[in-house]
Amino acid sequence: xxxxxxxxxxxxxxxxxxxxxxxxxxxxxxxxxxxxxxxxxxxxxxxxxxxxxxxxxxxxxxxxxxxxxxxxxxxxxxxxxxxxxxxxxxxxxxxxxxxxxxxxxxxxxxxxxxxxxxxxxxxxxxxxxxxxxxxxxxxxxxxxxxxxxxxxxxxxxxxxxxxxxxxxxxxxxxxxxxxxxxxxxxxxxxxxxxxxxxxxxxxxxxxxxxxxxxxxxxxxxxxxxxxxxxxxxxxxxxxxxxxxxxxxxxxxxxxxxxxxxxxx
Amino acid sequence: xxxxxxxxxxxxxxxxxxxxxxxxxxxxxxxxxxxxxxxxxxxxxxxxxxxxxxxxxxxxxxxxxxxxxxxxxxxxxxxxxxxxxxxxxxxxxxxxxxxxxxxxxxxxxxxxxxxxxxxxxxxxxxxxxxxxxxxxxxxxxxxxxxxxxxxxxxxxxxxxxxxxxxxxxxxxxxxxxxxxxxxxxxxxxxxxxxxxxxxxxxxxxxxxxxxxxxxxxxxxxxxxxxxxxxxxxxxxxxxxxxxxxxxxxxxxxxxxxxxxxxxxxxxxxxxxxxxxxxxxxxxxxxxxxxxxxxxxxxxxxxxxxxxxxxxxxxxxxxxxxxxxxxxxxxxxxxxxxxxxxxxxxxxxxxxxxxxxxxxxxxxxxxxxxxxxxxxxxxxxxxxxxxxxxxxxxxxxxxxxxxxxxxxxxxxxxxxxxxxxxxxxxxxxxxxxxxxxxxxxxxxxxxxxxxxxxxxxxxxxxxxxxxxxxxxxxxxxxxxxxxxxxxxxxxxxxxxxxxxxxxxxxxxxxxxxxxxxxxxxxxxxxxxxxxxxxxxxxxxxxxxxxxxxxxxxxxxxxxxxxxxxxxxxxxxxxxxxxxxxxxxxxxxxxxxxxxxxxxxxxxxxxxxxxxxxxxxxxxxxxxxxxxxxxxxxxxxxxxxxxxxxxxxxxxxxxxxxxxxxxxxxxxxxxxxxxxxxxxxxxxxxxxxxxxxxxxxxxxxxxxxxxx
Numbered sequence: 001x002x003x004x005x006x007x008x009x010x011x012x013x014x015x016x017x018x019x020x021x022x023x024x025x026x027x028x029x030x031x032x033x034x035x036x037x038x039x040x041x042x043x044x045x046x047x048x049x050x051x052x053x054x055x056x057x058x059x060x061x062x063x064x065x066x067x068x069x070x071x072x073x074x075x076x077x078x079x080x081x082x083x084x085x086x087x088x089x090x091x092x093x094x095x096x097x098x099x100x101x102x103x104x105x106x107x108x109x110x111x112x113x114x115x116x117x118x119x120x121x122x123x124x125x126x127x128x129x130x131x132x133x134x135x136x137x138x139x140x141x142x143x144x145x146x147x148x149x150x151x152x153x154x155x156x157x158x159x160x161x162x163x164x165x166x167x168x169x170x171x172x173x174x175x176x177x178x179x180x181x182x183x184x185x186x187x188x189x190x191x192x193x194x195x196x197x198x199x200x201x202x203x204x205x206x207x208x209x210x211x212x213x214x215x216x217x218x219x220x221x222x223x224x225x226x227x228x229x230x231x232x233x234x235x236x237x238x239x240x241x242x243x244x245x246x247x248x249x250x251x252x253x254x255x256x257x258x259x260x261x262x263x264x
Numbered sequence: 265x266x267x268x269x270x271x272x273x274x275x276x277x278x279x280x281x282x283x284x285x286x287x288x289x290x291x292x293x294x295x296x297x298x299x300x301x302x303x304x305x306x307x308x309x310x311x312x313x314x315x316x317x318x319x320x321x322x323x324x325x326x327x328x329x330x331x332x333x334x335x336x337x338x339x340x341x342x343x344x345x346x347x348x349x350x351x352x353x354x355x356x357x358x359x360x361x362x363x364x365x366x367x368x369x370x371x372x373x374x375x376x377x378x379x380x381x382x383x384x385x386x387x388x389x390x391x392x393x394x395x396x397x398x399x400x401x402x403x404x405x406x407x408x409x410x411x412x413x414x415x416x417x418x419x420x421x422x423x424x425x426x427x428x429x430x431x432x433x434x435x436x437x438x439x440x441x442x443x444x445x446x447x448x449x450x451x452x453x454x455x456x457x458x459x460x461x462x463x464x465x466x467x468x469x470x471x472x473x474x475x476x477x478x479x480x481x482x483x484x485x486x487x488x489x490x491x492x493x494x495x496x497x498x499x500x501x502x503x504x505x506x507x508x509x510x511x512x513x514x515x516x517x518x519x520x521x522x523x524x525x526x527x528x529x530x531x532x533x534x535x536x537x538x539x540x541x542x543x544x545x546x547x548x549x550x551x552x553x554x555x556x557x558x559x560x561x562x563x564x565x566x567x568x569x570x571x572x573x574x575x576x577x578x579x580x581x582x583x584x585x586x587x588x589x590x591x592x593x594x595x596x597x598x599x600x601x602x603x604x605x606x607x608x609x610x611x612x613x614x615x616x617x618x619x620x621x622x623x624x625x626x627x628x629x630x631x632x633x634x635x636x637x638x639x640x641x642x643x644x645x646x647x648x649x650x651x652x653x654x655x656x657x658x659x660x661x662x663x664x665x666x667x668x669x670x671x672x673x674x675x676x677x678x679x680x681x682x683x684x685x686x687x688x689x690x691x692x693x694x695x696x697x698x699x700x701x702x703x704x705x706x707x708x709x710x711x712x713x714x715x716x717x718x719x720x721x722x723x724x725x726x727x728x729x730x731x732x733x734x735x736x737x738x739x740x741x742x743x744x745x746x747x748x749x750x751x752x753x754x755x756x757x758x759x760x761x762x763x764x765x766x767x768x769x770x771x772x773x774x775x776x777x778x779x780x781x782x783x784x785x786x787x788x789x790x791x792x793x794x795x796x797x798x799x800x801x802x803x804x805x806x807x808x809x810x811x812x813x814x815x816x817x818x819x820x821x822x823x824x825x826x827x828x829x830x831x832x833x834x835x836x837x838x839x840x841x842x843x844x845x846x847x848x849x850x851x852x853x854x855x856x857x858x859x860x861x862x863x864x865x866x867x868x869x870x871x872x873x874x875x876x877x878x879x880x881x882x883x884x885x886x887x888x889x890x891x892x893x894x895x896x897x898x899x900x901x902x903x904x905x906x907x908x909x910x911x912x913x914x915x916x917x918x919x920x921x922x923x924x925x926x927x928x929x930x931x932x933x934x935x936x937x938x939x940x941x942x943x944x945x946x947x948x949x950x951x952x953x954x955x956x957x958x959x960x961x962x963x964x965x966x967x968x969x970x
Contacts, residue, residue, distance in 0.1 A: 156398035158405030165703030
């Protein structure tokens with residue numbers, strides 16, 4: 001087994017644990033490269049079908065290419081797609097910096113969707129190597145009733161035994177690709193021939209390395225126009241993956257505040 | 265290289281500098297080693313030890329020495345230190361990387377990457393503070409190897425020992441010890457060797473052998489990446505050299521198959537049993553046993569998606585793979601069951617003994633209700649006994665009756681439902697449990713034994729042995745001293761006196777068996793004599809069988825394999841298929857010997873065998889008279905303490921016929937295809953299944969005594 005085989009086997013194991021141990025789950029589909037890999041892994045785990053809903057919490061501000069991708073593959077992959085819309089900006093904590101406040105709409109949308117559908121588990125495609133606070137995550141990560149993440153009081157997790165009993169009113173975030181790196185995602189996408197949104201590939205010397213809302217996401221300077229070139233690029237770079245995501249950088253703690261409040 | 269290029273001035277202009285490297289990075293890639301080297305192993309390591317013994321300094325130093333820091337990072341930190349009038353410390357580096365502003369965040373595990381000459385290292389940080397032991401465990405459990413750090417001035421402290429003990433319980437077997445701050449003890453070799461002796465002794469006592477004990481001064485870099493003249497007396501590796509020797513954990517393909525079932529899917533006409541192969545291999549055509557229980561089936565297919573073409577359909581899967589299989593018959597199988605080879609099933613039972621660590625604030629006490637998780641199974645349980653409860657941090661711990669927070673101990677748990685698994689010594693992957701309290705993981709540890717309740721506590725009715733109310737184990741324990749004091753013939757007579765019920769002597773016509781048969785016959789003891797005819801014995805053995813019946817004037821009852829089972833075995837593995845693997849050989853032993861033995865002993869109260877202690881290392885542990893818990897009978901080896909020469913003298917003196925093969929160098933004689941003669945100097949059982957590992961050469965008739 002090579003590294004990708006190992007990663008795949010571990011992720012498949014986690015997805016099956018989530019499906020077996022939780023009552024009602026959904027997979028969060030951001031339409032980005034990571035959640036596409038996750039859907040692919042779910043199809044592997046369950047032999048071609050995704051046996052739970054796939055939910056897009058839509059800010060309404062995604063790139064047109066992202067919406068096109070969503071419509072095409074929801075049908076082609078036979079997904080049980082739920083689209084939930086986020087509340088307007090005015091409902092969000094005004095003390096947050098502008099981009100973070102904009103991103104926090106997604107947190108609010110998520111809370112509303114949780115309440116509406118009664119999910120006790122949400123499968124999310126975050127990775128430890130993306131960002132320091134995500135490195136602190138557990139695979140099965142309990143959230144309080146308000147979606148709050150208490151990083152100081154996380155239960156232990158070892159030997160592939162996960163805490164799958166959220167207290168009443170709370171839910172679990174399940175992170176099947178927590179242990180993958182950005183390069184792993186691209187290598188696996190290449191090996192498995194998983195479709196991607198073309199915005200990831202360089203055009204006119206720029207490409208998007210991470211996709212979010214169109215108004216708060218920027219491309220990076222890059223000549224990588226194929227997945228091979230992306231793999232080469234991300235293996236060599238020292239620039240953080242989310243450097244083009246404005247809300248991570250507005251103030252020192254903006255992203256932590258987002259995460260503690262229930263952001264992905 | 266990427267550069268930041270916002271392209272949206274409205275957002276970027278607010279804080280353009282935030283797009284620079286300044287932003288905290290938890291993953292670092294060293295630029296000069298970016299050339300693709302696909303086969304570099306990735307080793308996950310954890311650095312543990314007492315708080316303030318220099319972990320952050322060592323990590324900062326390692327990042328610097330391996331060129332893993334962003335350009336200019338070191339200079340900027342040095343400048344900041346100078347501005348603030350503080351001496352530069354390597355640990356600042358880590359603090360700055362870990363977004364020092366938020367203390368709440370830095371308590372947990374994080375991950376840092378760097379490279380040694382031949383390895384990619386993923387450093388999983390684990391906090392040293394005692395109150396965050398659950399985070400240390402979460403981090404260390406993911407590691408392939410560990411560095412245990414000790415301060416040369418303070419020496420081994422409570423948290424050093426506690427972390428060492430937890431590495432043992434977590435199954436981290438690759439450990440290097442670094443003795444830091446050697447500069448503070450004037451690089452004194454004597455001081456180093458004192459600490460080395462103490463920590464090595466402690467770890468060896470836990471079964472952990474340190475790969476190296478390394479004197480260093482992380483602050484000055486001595487012994488980290490380079491040797492230092494100050495520590496010239498140290499002949500061992502540097503820290504980087506030691507790291508370069510660690511290996512990623514391998515999937516245990518060579519262990520017996522264990523596949524805990526995660527779920528059974530019926531999305532279409534297929535009934536797919538999904539799970540991860542924890543050890544060994546599984547292939548289409550294999551006969552598997554589903555534990556707990558006695559259900560058997562044959563693997564029909566290994567399913568995959570995307571559906572591979574006909575020619576590339578998988579026919580085998582190995583340890584580490586998450587698979588889905590179908591079976592040749594419809595059985596009730598559920599999450600938590602364990603698929604294992606028909607010949608070598610997992611243990612199962614409603615009582616588990618385990619060595620555990622405990623993390624909850626409320627101590628673990630006898631009577632505590634828990635949920636016990638083993639593999640994919642879980643069941644409620646109650647702690648029925650606690651032994652050896654100690655704080656592993658204390659040098660001379662006092663055993664307590666409860667297991668306190670962050671302490672360890674041995675527990676016995678009675679389970680609501682039977683669980684399948686293995687003792688940790690048999691299979692580390694199916695030999696560990698997790699304890700859950702109120703829906704939250706609160707402890708875990710290594711399985712020492714899995715038993716059915718009949719074996720651990722006396723039951724009523726037929727299961728009872730000998731006189732009323734006494735278990736086999738207790739009876740045997742009472743009788744043992746009386747047997748030890750007698751010669752072999754006297755032991756046979758005493759057994760007959762003490763046992764109400766049938767006694768069976770199984771003979772394979774070995775030299776010991778011939779001696780015992782003589783003793784039984786000589787004293788006219790009412791003991792059934794049976795032999796297991798596997799159908800593959802030597803012609804010389806059959807000759808001796810006939811000769812023995814003539815000599816003692818009695819029929820020796822033969823028990824044969826079940827013809828249907830034997831036919832299936834030969835159909836499956838071929839007539840000499842037992843050479844293919846240990847599992848195949850065990851499957852043959854099961855059909856030809858072990859199952860017939862069960863019938864031979866059915867209803868017996870005691871069983872006599874010709875074992876001797878010095879036949880093999882395995883047999884030394886078996887004992888003169890023991891309780892066979894599985895069969896609920898007493899097992900006597902009357903010649904247990906005799907040497908082979910003594911046996912030979914005995915048969916010779918009494919003119920007892922023996923197998924003519926003994927004279928040709930055959931010592932322990934079993935089936936013809938699986939027995940060969942010995943070379944001078946070889947151990948006695950070297951001629952049995954000679955192609956297999958010495959320590960495991962039993963056919964399954966004689967389980968080890970507990």
